[in-house]
Amino acid sequence: MKYEDFNDNEYLEELRKGGVDVIVGKLDELINWGRSNSVWPLTFATSCCGIEFMAVGAARYDFARFGFEVTRASPRQADVIVVAGTIVHKMAPVLKRLYDQMADPKYVIAMGGCAISGGPFKKSYHVVRGVNTIIPVDVYVPGCPPRPEALLYGMMQLQRKIKVERFFGVVNHKQPKSENPDNEK
Amino acid sequence: MEKIKNRILEVVPEAVVVSEAPLTVSVPPLPFYDLARRLRDDEDMRFDYLVCMTGVDEGESLGVVYHLRSTVYGHELVLRTAALDRENPELASVVDIWATANLNEREVFDFFGIRFINHPDMRRLFLRNDWVGYPLRKDYNADEKINPVRLESEETIDVAPAYEASRDGEVEEIEHVLFKEGEYVVNIGPQHPATHGVLRFRVQLDGEIVRKVDVNCGYIHRGIEKMCESLTYPQMLALTDRLDYLSAHQNRHALCLCIEDALQIEVPERVKYIRTIMDELTRLQSHLLFWSTFCMDLGALTAFFYGFRDREKILDMFEETCGGRLIMNYNVVGGVMQDIHPNLVHRIKDFIKYLPPMLKEYHEVFTGNIIAQQRMKGIGLLSREDAISYGVTGPSGRASGWACDVRKIHPYGVYDKVDFKEIVREDGDVFGRYMVRMEEILQSLHILEQLVDNIPEGDFAVKTKPIIRLPEGNYFRSVEASRGEFGVYIESRGDKFPYRVKFRSPGLPLVSVVDLLARDGKIADLIAVGGSLDYVVPDIDR
Ligand code: SF4
Numbered sequence: 001m002k003y004e005d006f007n008d009n010e011y012l013e014e015l016r017k018g019g020v021d022v023i024v025g026k027l028d029e030l031i032n033w034g035r036s037n038s039v040w041p042l043t044f045a046t047s048c049c050g051i052e053f054m055a056v057g058a059a060r061y062d063f064a065r066f067g068f069e070v071t072r073a074s075p076r077q078a079d080v081i082v083v084a085g086t087i088v089h090k091m092a093p094v095l096k097r098l099y100d101q102m103a104d105p106k107y108v109i110a111m112g113g114c115a116i117s118g119g120p121f122k123k124s125y126h127v128v129r130g131v132n133t134i135i136p137v138d139v140y141v142p143g144c145p146p147r148p149e150a151l152l153y154g155m156m157q158l159q160r161k162i163k164v165e166r167f168f169g170v171v172n173h174k175q176p177k178s179e180n181p182d183n184e185k
Numbered sequence: 186m187e188k189i190k191n192r193i194l195e196v197v198p199e200a201v202v203v204s205e206a207p208l209t210v211s212v213p214p215l216p217f218y219d220l221a222r223r224l225r226d227d228e229d230m231r232f233d234y235l236v237c238m239t240g241v242d243e244g245e246s247l248g249v250v251y252h253l254r255s256t257v258y259g260h261e262l263v264l265r266t267a268a269l270d271r272e273n274p275e276l277a278s279v280v281d282i283w284a285t286a287n288l289n290e291r292e293v294f295d296f297f298g299i300r301f302i303n304h305p306d307m308r309r310l311f312l313r314n315d316w317v318g319y320p321l322r323k324d325y326n327a328d329e330k331i332n333p334v335r336l337e338s339e340e341t342i343d344v345a346p347a348y349e350a351s352r353d354g355e356v357e358e359i360e361h362v363l364f365k366e367g368e369y370v371v372n373i374g375p376q377h378p379a380t381h382g383v384l385r386f387r388v389q390l391d392g393e394i395v396r397k398v399d400v401n402c403g404y405i406h407r408g409i410e411k412m413c414e415s416l417t418y419p420q421m422l423a424l425t426d427r428l429d430y431l432s433a434h435q436n437r438h439a440l441c442l443c444i445e446d447a448l449q450i451e452v453p454e455r456v457k458y459i460r461t462i463m464d465e466l467t468r469l470q471s472h473l474l475f476w477s478t479f480c481m482d483l484g485a486l487t488a489f490f491y492g493f494r495d496r497e498k499i500l501d502m503f504e505e506t507c508g509g510r511l512i513m514n515y516n517v518v519g520g521v522m523q524d525i526h527p528n529l530v531h532r533i534k535d536f537i538k539y540l541p542p543m544l545k546e547y548h549e550v551f552t553g554n555i556i557a558q559q560r561m562k563g564i565g566l567l568s569r570e571d572a573i574s575y576g577v578t579g580p581s582g583r584a585s586g587w588a589c590d591v592r593k594i595h596p597y598g599v600y601d602k603v604d605f606k607e608i609v610r611e612d613g614d615v616f617g618r619y620m621v622r623m624e625e626i627l628q629s630l631h632i633l634e635q636l637v638d639n640i641p642e643g644d645f646a647v648k649t650k651p652i653i654r655l656p657e658g659n660y661f662r663s664v665e666a667s668r669g670e671f672g673v674y675i676e677s678r679g680d681k682f683p684y685r686v687k688f689r690s691p692g693l694p695l696v697s698v699v700d701l702l703a704r705d706g707k708i709a710d711l712i713a714v715g716g717s718l719d720y721v722v723p724d725i726d727r
Contacts, residue, residue, distance in 0.1 A: 043378045046405050047723040048430035050382070051474070052511055055500075058493035073378045086723075090313055091383060091404045093338040094375055120423060123415070124408035125320050125327050126312065128334050145511055 009157060015164045024168045035079075036162040037067035039107070039155075042078035044098065046085030049112035052145040053084040061148040068155060075101040080158065082151075083137075086114035086121055087128045099135045105165075107158055110137045111151060113144045120144065189230060189262065196220050209263040209659070217266045218277035224253065224262070225282050231257045234573050235283035237661070237672050237689035240293035242323045243267060247274045247297050250674070252661055252689075256573055256587065259594065263659070268299050275348070275356060278304035285576035288402075288697045296321035296410075306345045306361050311403035311726055313339045321411055321685075341387070363399055364389055371708075375404040379482050379712045382722030384696065386711070393707050398700040406726040413686040418444055418653045419518060421686065425673075426512045428688060429724035431471040432666035434463040436688075437516040442597055443662040443673040444518050447655040454599075455643040456520045461598035462533070462636050463503075463515060464664070465629045469540075470499040471667035472622045472629075475719045479619065480551050482716040483560055488551055495543055502532050518653060520646025533637045537630050544626060552623070561616035565702035565714035568613060575701075576694040579669025580625060581718055583609045584617035591665040603635045615710075615717040622719075654681050666691055668719060692725035 041063075045053055056063050057071060064070070072078040075098050087095055099108070110131050113119025118129040131137060138161060141154035186208050193200055197216045203209040212220055224232045232253040239250040248267035254260070268274035278301035279286045290301045291310040298319040300307055309316065317331050347361040364370050364387070374385035383404035389397040409428065413421045425440050426433040438460055445452060477492025500510045505526040507513035515522050551557050567577065572585040582589045590607045592600040608624045610617045655677035663672035669691030676685040695718045702718075703711040 044376060046383045048427055048511060051430060055493060055497070055510075058497075059490045060494065060497050086405060086407055088404065088406055089332070089334055090311075090339070090406065091375065092334050093336050094383075094404065096336050097338070098376055120427065121407045121409075121412065124412050125325075125332070126406055126408045133334065134336065147510070 009160070012160050012164055028165075028167050029163075031167050032163045032165055035105070036159040038069065039067060039079045039158065039162070040069055040077065041071050042075055042081045042098070042102070043071040043073045044081055044084065046087065046091060047114070049084035049114065049145045052148060052151065053082055053111065056148045056151050061152065063152060063155060066152070066156060066159070075099075076103060078102055079105070080107040080109060080155075081135075082109045082111050082155075083115040083131050084111045086119070087131050087134070088126045089128065090126075092128050092134055095131065096134050105162075107138045107162070108135055109139045109141060109154055109158060111141045111143075111154070112146055113142060116140050116142060186260065189260065192227070192230065193220065193224075196223055203265065204658075207261055207263055207661070209265065211265040211267075214266050214268060214276055217264075218279065221251075221264075221279050221282050224264075231255045232260075232262060233257070233283075235279075235285050235289075235576060236261075236663070236670070237674060237687065238286060238289040238293065239674050239685070239687040240297040240299060240321065241676060241685050242297060242321065244323070245269070245271070247271060247299050247322075249276060249293060249299065250659070251279075252672070252674070256589070263661070274299040275302055276300075277302050277350075280304055283576070284571070284574040285694050285697060288400075288693055292693075295319070298322070300348050302348050302350045302356055305347055306363070307347050308342065308345045309403075311406035313403075314342060315339060320408065363387075364397070368396075373711075375401075380715065380722075381478065381720065384720075384722050384725070386699070388703075388708065388711065390708060393709075395703050395706055395708055395711055398703050398711070400696050400699060402696065402722075402726050404726070405723045407723065409727050410686050410688065413683060415682060417681050418655065418683070421683070422517065423514060425688070426514060427723065428690065428727060429666060429668065429671070429692065429721045430511055431474060431721055432467055432668065432671065432724075433511070433513055434460070434467040434515060435664050435666040436671055437514075438464060438598070439662055439664040439666075439671050439673045441516045441518055442664065443660050443675055444653070444655065446662055447658065447660045447675070447677065448518075448649070448653065450519050450647060450649065452520055452647060453643045453645075454641045455645060457599045458636055458640045459521055459525055459645065460516060461600065461603075462633060462640075463513075463521075464598065465632050465636075466499050466502060466533075468667045469626060469629050470496045472626050473499075475622055476547060476551075479716040479719065480557075482712050483557060485551055485554075485557070488547070491543070491547065491550075495540065498532075498536055498539070502529055502536075505529065505532075517646060519649045520644065522646075524645045525640075530637055530640070533633055537634055537637075540626070540630060544623065547623070552619075558616070560709075560713055561619060561717075562614060564615045564706065564710045565717065566613050567698060567702055571698065571701060572613075575698050577669070577698055578694070579665070579667070579691050580608075580621040581618050581695060582669065583607070584621045585613040586611045589670065591663055591670050595663070597662075597664060599636065600632075603632050605632050615713050618717040618719075652681055654679060655683070663689065668692060668695065668721065668724070688727055690724045690727060692720040692722070695720040696725055 121127040139154045201211045234254045236252040241248040246267040246269045251264040253262045295309040343364045345361045374380040375383040385401040387399040425436040473492045473496040477489045480488030507515040567585045569586045572582045572587045578589045605628045657679040661674045672689030674687040678684045702714045
């Protein structure tokens with residue numbers, strides 16, 4: 001792939017191209033600046049990708065540099081859940097409950113092939129084919145396991161996504177039900 | 186071997202000797218239990234270690250294969266038996282002979298529906314209680330509609346079914362009460378930072394004292410064994426890395442050895458050296474990760490950063506040579522994927538110099554700490570007899586005084602050419618298991634030191650046929666993975682797909698002793714025990 005072909009999700013910033021109200025917009029920016037720089041992940045890992053997730057949390061890659069500060073063991077205190085690893089049938093209700101226990105606003109990163117689509121275990125009788133069938137996903141990070149840099153990139157994409165959110169006056173996800181694949185399931 | 190064969194035929198005249206090397210005997214179900222008892226107890230046989238237990242769908246009947254080894258004489262035996270009635274398969278349980286059969290029989294029940302008579306607790310091990318069908322049977326219906334992804338949690342059962350034979354041979358169902366009414370049961374996991382992944386314990390407490398631990402597995406059961414049945418042999422290799430991802434090279438090494446054995450491929454000397462070096466590097470990074478996470482479990486967070494810092498150096502070597510950091514996909518049938526990177530040798534040499542001072546620092550910051558010592562010493566005692574009976578191998582088994590290192594018992598790679606010490610300690614407590622790993626790090630460095638300068642020239646792989654078909658037969662090979670004996674059992678019917686594949690994971694026996702070790706201790710010690718056993722959950726669940 002050529003460097004120029006790389007698509008860096010430019011549409012994200014375009015969402016706000018139409019302009020925003022001065023006062024409310026500034027307030028939004030302030031809140032988003034704070035929120036996007038303090039996204040604490042949940043300590044959640046089921047398999048191999050979880051080890052890489054730990055490695056990204058450790059000193060060499062250190063996601064605390066970008067505001068992912070510490071992982072929280074309780075879903076009540078976490079802002080983002082990084083689904084690192086395979087989700088199987090028996091785990092599906094648990095993941096759903098963990099997500100439901102997190103306080104809004106909450107985000108989901110699907111890390112690795114398994115979380116995205118079932119990955120190498122797609123054909124298995126006991127593996128969920130993608131966590132987006134259970135919970136809505138914000139960022140997909142492909143790989144098996146993804147490189148630490150890829151995960152960092154994915155996490156920073158999430159920050160960009162948070163930065164264009166609006167807090168005051170408008171609804172963020174104003175999609176009709178039929179257009180949103182997450183609602184159908 | 187001749188003697189054992191005759192002894193078996195003496196006890197059970199109907200037994201059929203299927204093959205001589207390894208000695209495989211097929212025994213009808215009725216006299217099986219008595220034979221098993223004799224095999225363990227008789228002075229000249231003493232098969233006290235059940236290595237691996239595998240269910241097989243044999244078409245007409247549902248069979249079970251037992252791999253036995255004697256820790257006294259070192260001889261090995263494969264026993265086969267089968268439940269003839271497919272609708273109502275029943276076999277005698279051997280739980281009271283080999284304790285490791287407990288979880289293994291539950292696994293066979295889960296996969297094949299064979300009920301074991303006199304087993305105390307016949308629940309499913311991995312799948313949900315409301316799962317329909319037995320997935321490893323050949324006639325299993327995999328329709329999504331029968332077993333959809335359910336989003337409501339399964340009901341937790343406190344009364345397990347069990348089957349008992351009365352004196353006149355009638356089998357009746359009895360109730361086995363796990364937790365009585367009014368007992369205080371706390372749920373730990375599956376999402377809990379101290380269970381090392383998605384393992385679930387139900388713990389009965391009396392104040393702070395643990396009275397019973399009920400282990401619930403299956404939260405990461407990926408059905409690898411069933412998937413293997415529809416994959417070709419080279420395709421299968423990719424899945425072994427993902428079982429115990431901290432022993433990726435070793436697991437794959439075992440499968441490659443098993444296939445190479447069956448095809449009678451002799452790999453070049455260079456390959457053996459490279460594989461051994463990679464195995465030891467894997468062991469190093471796994472033990473470093475053990476140190477990081479174990480100390481973190483006991484509250485020493487700094488250790489996590491130290492351990493990961495040093496582990497990254499090994500991951501860099503893997504990355505240069507194999508292309509992957511964690512899942513390397515490096516061993517292939519007949520050799521390795523590509524030659525080693527020119528930097529590898531000097532990186533290893535640097536690392537051998539680098540690590541010992543760091544280890545000293547580890548000991549200074551953690552091992553000598555009085556709080557750490559008090560949390561480790563005398564906690565979670567595992568006796569040698571229990572270790573063998575439960576099949577607890579690897580560093581945890583060696584900490585209980587059982588010399589169970591496969592590198593010494595059945596040398597593979599170039600382990601017969603290098604000099605290293607098998608670390609065996611007698612204490613059997615958390616501290617013992619911790620120290621065995623710390624000392625094994627030094628031994629691994631010592632092995633690397635001897636190998637790294639002597640890698641012979643030559644090919645890094647031999648050519649194999651594009652389509653690999655194993656000759657009909659049964660093959661079993663095991664290696665010493667980071668956590669214990671990792672075995673691969675392949676049953677081939679001559680196709681390019683295996684008929685049945687079973688991975689003998691070191692993890693399953695490790696969790697089976699948690700109840701034994703944590704019972705009557707404090708609840709905080711449960712965490713120390715779990716950390717010191719160092720299981721990897723996807724390896725337990727497969
Ligand atoms: S995507 Fe690959 S590395 Fe990640 S959990 Fe799945 S198998 Fe493991």
